[in-house]
Amino acid sequence: MATIAPVEHGHHVGTDPHGEHHHPELGFWQKYVFSTDHKVIGVQYGVSGLLFLFFGFLLMLVMRWQLANPGLPVPVVGEALKGVFGPTVMTDAGALTASGYNVFGAMHGTIMVFFGIVPLAVAGFGNYVVPLQIGAPDMAFPKLNMASYWCFFTSGVLMMGSFFVPGSAAKSGWTAYPPLAGIADLEGGNIWLNGQTVWLVAMVFNITGSLLGSINFITTIIQLRAPGLTWMRLPFFVWAQFVTAFLLVLAFPPLEAAGFMQLTDRVFGTSFFMPTGLMIGQKVAQSWSGGGSPILWQHLFWFLAHPEVYVLILPAIGIVTEIVANNARKPIHGYKPMVYSLFGLGFLSFIVWAHHMYMTGMGAKVAAFFQITTIMISVPSVILLTSLILSLWGGSIRFNTPMLFATAFLPMFGIGGLTGIPLAFNAVDLFLHDTYYVIGHFHYVVAPGTIFGLFAGVYFWYPKATGRKMNEFLGKVHFWTSLVFINGIFFPMFIQGMAGVHRRWYDGGATYEQLTAPVLHWNQFMTVSAALLAVAQLPFIFNFFTSWKLGQKVGRNPWDATTLDWDTPTPPPHGNFDKPLEVFRGPYEYSVPGHPVDFHPQTQRN
Amino acid sequence: MLNSILKYFPFFTDAEVPHTVAARPDTGLYSAKLGIWLFLASEVMLFGGLFSAYIFLRIGAEPGYWPSGLLNVPVGTANTAILIISSVTVVMAWASLKMRQLAKYKFYMLITILCGAIFLTVKLSYEWPAKFNHFGVFIKKEASTKYEDFLGNKHLEEGGQPPRWEISGHLLDAPKGSAYAEQAVKNAEHFAHETHRHDFVTPAEDDYVIQLDPVNANPSDKDNDRPHFLQRPLSDKIAVIKASDVESASVFAPRHSTYFATYFLITGLHGLHVLGGILVFLYLWLPFKGGTKLYHSNPEHLANRVEIAGLFWHFVDLVWIFVFPIFYLL
Ligand code: HEM
Numbered sequence A: 001m002a003t004i005a006p007v008e009h010g011h012h013v014g015t016d017p018h019g020e021h022h023h024p025e026l027g028f029w030q031k032y033v034f035s036t037d038h039k040v041i042g043v044q045y046g047v048s049g050l051l052f053l054f055f056g057f058l059l060m061l062v063m064r065w066q067l068a069n070p071g072l073p074v075p076v077v078g079e080a081l082k083g084v085f086g087p088t089v090m091t092d093a094g095a096l097t098a099s100g101y102n103v104f105g106a107m108h109g110t111i112m113v114f115f116g117i118v119p120l121a122v123a124g125f126g127n128y129v130v131p132l133q134i135g136a137p138d139m140a141f142p143k144l145n146m147a148s149y150w151c152f153f154t155s156g157v158l159m160m161g162s163f164f165v166p167g168s169a170a171k172s173g174w175t176a177y178p179p180l181a182g183i184a185d186l187e188g189g190n191i192w193l194n195g196q197t198v199w200l201v202a203m204v205f206n207i208t209g210s211l212l213g214s215i216n217f218i219t220t221i222i223q224l225r226a227p228g229l230t231w232m233r234l235p236f237f238v239w240a241q242f243v244t245a246f247l248l249v250l251a252f253p254p255l256e257a258a259g260f261m262q263l264t265d266r267v268f269g270t271s272f273f274m275p276t277g278l279m280i281g282q283k284v285a286q287s288w289s290g291g292g293s294p295i296l297w298q299h300l301f302w303f304l305a306h307p308e309v310y311v312l313i314l315p316a317i318g319i320v321t322e323i324v325a326n327n328a329r330k331p332i333h334g335y336k337p338m339v340y341s342l343f344g345l346g347f348l349s350f351i352v353w354a355h356h357m358y359m360t361g362m363g364a365k366v367a368a369f370f371q372i373t374t375i376m377i378s379v380p381s382v383i384l385l386t387s388l389i390l391s392l393w394g395g396s397i398r399f400n401t402p403m404l405f406a407t408a409f410l411p412m413f414g415i416g417g418l419t420g421i422p423l424a425f426n427a428v429d430l431f432l433h434d435t436y437y438v439i440g441h442f443h444y445v446v447a448p449g450t451i452f453g454l455f456a457g458v459y460f461w462y463p464k465a466t467g468r469k470m471n472e473f474l475g476k477v478h479f480w481t482s483l484v485f486i487n488g489i490f491f492p493m494f495i496q497g498m499a500g501v502h503r504r505w506y507d508g509g510a511t512y513e514q515l516t517a518p519v520l521h522w523n524q525f526m527t528v529s530a531a532l533l534a535v536a537q538l539p540f541i542f543n544f545f546t547s548w549k550l551g552q553k554v555g556r557n558p559w560d561a562t563t564l565d566w567d568t569p570t571p572p573p574h575g576n577f578d579k580p581l582e583v584f585r586g587p588y589e590y591s592v593p594g595h596p597v598d599f600h601p602q603t604q605r606n
Numbered sequence B: 001m002l003n004s005i006l007k008y009f010p011f012f013t014d015a016e017v018p019h020t021v022a023a024r025p026d027t028g029l030y031s032a033k034l035g036i037w038l039f040l041a042s043e044v045m046l047f048g049g050l051f052s053a054y055i056f057l058r059i060g061a062e063p064g065y066w067p068s069g070l071l072n073v074p075v076g077t078a079n080t081a082i083l084i085i086s087s088v089t090v091v092m093a094w095a096s097l098k099m100r101q102l103a104k105y106k107f108y109m110l111i112t113i114l115c116g117a118i119f120l121t122v123k124l125s126y127e128w129p130a131k132f133n134h135f136g137v138f139i140k141k142e143a144s145t146k147y148e149d150f151l152g153n154k155h156l157e158e159g160g161q162p163p164r165w166e167i168s169g170h171l172l173d174a175p176k177g178s179a180y181a182e183q184a185v186k187n188a189e190h191f192a193h194e195t196h197r198h199d200f201v202t203p204a205e206d207d208y209v210i211q212l213d214p215v216n217a218n219p220s221d222k223d224n225d226r227p228h229f230l231q232r233p234l235s236d237k238i239a240v241i242k243a244s245d246v247e248s249a250s251v252f253a254p255r256h257s258t259y260f261a262t263y264f265l266i267t268g269l270h271g272l273h274v275l276g277g278i279l280v281f282l283y284l285w286l287p288f289k290g291g292t293k294l295y296h297s298n299p300e301h302l303a304n305r306v307e308i309a310g311l312f313w314h315f316v317d318l319v320w321i322f323v324f325p326i327f328y329l330l
């Protein structure tokens, strides 16, 4: 029997336990700040992502208050918010203004997608886990990796700074549709120092960082796999990151191009997206020659933004797969079909984008094409989800905190996915477009879906990164309360949406009471749920920081897992592995009949 | 000193990860080579996005709103040739390194750098400024018959050609208080000096006065139906246009029309790529630790660097091969 004895290591990430690599001693700055070590960068991305997620959520809390209590001052923090965000956003009494609602909404979407989920799911988990899982000492281009993080960091500083420019941050939605986004804040304002322009500049940095990172991921996975780690022996998480990185490399540049175009529309007066005869305040706009097309922006935007939703979900599916296999103590059901489905998803996600644009009147033929591709893309999604559910079947499941989050991911993502199917159809979408039904649909995918997957990942890999487990009891409190309240927020959105309540209404529908009266009361319920969801995060935050020093100490492989990331010292030193590696088997050999223990690590010959 | 600054810029990595120099046997690639191909894939999508914008806007343009023949074809052709030559010399530079001939490498690399520099200089000091000096007004459709002498729409209609709405040339006077008034005064002095003509009417306060391009001077001349390879000089003819008849008026800057917007954005971004390429080549050509100094410790590594920089350069060249016809010729 060949179990690996847990090895205790008291040192921190970045030091070398054996001195066999002869790294020069690094100072604090190079070790923890301007580090090229994939684990440090992973943690930097992860922590930044978590902070942004929390901030984006707080913005939404203020908005939810406003939706349930239009025009009433935000309790407790209203005055402080006025002090921070200024008069464009908050009234003197401390209530959210209409503009303020737009600012917060646009920034909520932007921050959640580009500064929260992607940095945490792709860059954070990807950086930390992928090199470990493939048995690499680091990423293929460590300095480039550092550059990605600092591009991202710059974009974050710019985006946050934009709250403090005259007129406050961007207010044209995370979609930044022209011509509204093209003219926002320009009249009488500074062409450079305004929310939308800074938004565009920040996005260019953000995209650049993502591109560099994705190139690094793909190269690393192709070039640095350990001997014997053939493609079909890769952990599924690595596959998920691989396809995700391809989506980013190919889909992000057109948005970057579109960003440049909107930027020149705003600062140099070009008319890429500004139509002929544009009227602003009853006058024909003189600042643009016209001849541009707002629809062009929508194409370029959604050409990225649809693949982007797979960028938001695939890493989470990868994490969930690892955790499900590990805790069901069973091989993943249909590993290969799942890999092929990933590729199917990746490919199809490039030819469905216009399902976001049915309202533009694209004509029956084009609409039919995009309806068909959209329905096609649900097939691989269903394969992924079904395989995961079947993987649970007959397992002797360990319901620890990571597994609770991972299991809950399945039905939550399921609801998100299934409610999307009606939206694929032009006729139905014309009715549901821009309603809270859509908001409910995609939030089920990204909030109780992706975010639960990410929480699962945090609980799962935290011991690897810190050498200590997070507290199980607090974890379970965090899980059950979050599960209840998050559904309390998002489920009523379907009800409201089908009744016709639109997104981006800053009073929650009060103005249209004759239409919304039957469902208006849900606003209170959802807002209370959101506040309780915030409270439910306290155990997590507390747990996250205290376990760092006080959690239960663990060895190399606390979960009895099979993949290479559990074959390093804990926490892994600079260079990661303390022995030569060779891989002999697939990633999920759990409960193999005849094997003395119920897991069979990839590096064990027999 | 420079080396110590450059060390903070992570363009090239010396980390202890495998396959930085030697190829991985099963993929046959060293990592940077794969990396640059992926980078180029993203660049294809970046320029792809811009080119599709070009197509989308051009197809969607109203008849008569997509000009042709405004750019200097001989100059563009020369620049194309220069870029192609540099693409050849960069391969020679790489091959020289592979044959371990440092002097030859330096020579070919120098030629490459010079070609890039010439290309940029022509673009920035001649082609772009020539456009910023040119002025055009789009005539409102309802007023266009008044300016038939300059537009020639009857003739165009007979020939089955799209109409013309723009009158362009050098601005000699602009409405009072307009952004171009100052430039107009300068041009007018120049005009008087060159042609010894002072006879153009002193316009009313809200007129544009334009010394016409040949097309607008003889718009019904068959000879003007197609653009010419060699650009012809401005005519001596002058047009006076009422500001109230003008839909929009500007120099040939990005704001002038979607045509110029795409032209300047795409050539500008391409120019930035050329600049980036030149900087990288300079780095590899000068005795930096990662430049020619590397030759003495690890010539293969330097050759690899030249190879990936060269791949990038070919891509930049390739983009221009698309830019040239779609803006200069079509
Ligand atoms: C769990 C916490 C969350 C809550 C309570 C929440 C709530 C909301 C609500 C109520 C809206 C609609 C606002 C309106 O249209 O007036 C909204 C919009 C949006 N949310 Fe969230 N959300 C949460 C998490 C997320 C996450 C994790 C993501 C991202 C991946 C996200 C992305 C977006 C986007 C893109 C929009 C559209 C913004 C726009 O209209 O431009 N949200 N959210």
Ligand SMILES: [Cu+2]
Binding pocket: A305, A306, A309, A352, A353, A355, A356
């Ligand atoms: Cu979509």
